[in-house]
Amino acid sequence: MSDFLDLCKKRQSCRGFSEQAVEHDKLVQCVEAGRLTHSGCNAQPWSFVVVESEDMVSQIALCGQQLKQNVWLGTAKAFIIILEEHAVLSPIISCFLDSQYYAKGDLGAAAAYVCLEAASQGLGSCITGLYDRKKICELLNIPVEKQFGSVIALGYSANDTIRSKKRKAFEDIVRFV
Numbered sequence: 384m385s386d387f388l389d390l391c392k393k394r395q396s397c398r399g400f401s402e403q404a405v406e407h408d409k410l411v412q413c414v415e416a417g418r419l420t421h422s423g424c425n426a427q428p429w430s431f432v433v434v435e436s437e438d439m440v441s442q443i444a445l446c447g448q449q450l451k452q453n454v455w456l457g458t459a460k461a462f463i464i465i466l467e468e469h470a471v472l473s474p475i476i477s478c479f480l481d482s483q484y485y486a487k488g489d490l491g492a493a494a495a496y497v498c499l500e501a502a503s504q505g506l507g508s509c510i511t512g513l514y515d516r517k518k519i520c521e522l523l524n525i526p527v528e529k530q531f532g533s534v535i536a537l538g539y540s541a542n543d544t545i546r547s548k549k550r551k552a553f554e555d556i557v558r559f560v
């Protein structure tokens with residue numbers, strides 16, 4: 384197993400994929416990582432739709448290219464869409480909090496697990512935040528009221544160069560007491 388911090392450094396948003404198809408088994412591994420993600424009260428407020436058929440991948444890619452943004456999505460070879468599901472919190476906690484209180488954080492964590500597993504499988508990934516949600520629901524037969532966690536584009540990167548991370552300085556955001 385590779386060192387986890389190395390994997391964190393290797394994972395980066397991929398905005399251009401090669402022609403190479405993604406193996407079904409690798410996508411299974413990615414969603415399995417998502418399924419294993421921790422969540423508040425272990426409520427697991429998610430479900431996953433894996434888009435791998437060529438025709439559907441092209442149609443989902445078009446849903447993400449509104450306003451001429453994310454045009455590179457046309458090169459994606461698969462998508463994993465994480466949907467928000469109802470969270471059942473433990474009774475002690477549900478007295479105080481709305482059922483979906485932890486869900487957004489949980490869904491973000493699941494997306495991170497999917498992307499990190501993709502990196503460990505040698506795949507590129509990019510979470511996308513701009514898409515026509517209603518059109519995706521229509522294409523994939525998802526109830527239109529369903530909230531999305533993430534739409535993650537996947538494939539083999541067309542460029543394997545690891546970029547340096549643009550992040551806030553460690554000392555600016557970390558405090559040991």
Ligand SMILES: Cc1cc2nc3c(=O)[nH]c(=O)nc-3n(C[C@H](O)[C@H](O)[C@H](O)COP(=O)(O)O)c2cc1C
Nearest residue numbers: 394395396397398453509510511512513533548549
């Ligand atoms: C919720 C979310 C939405 C994002 N949406 C987009 C997007 O629409 N297009 C894009 O190119 N990158 C998108 N990104 C990727 C971020 O820009 C990227 O994670 C950030 O710049 C850090 O770079 P890195 O992932 O290469 O380390 C998104 C990331 C997250 C977590």
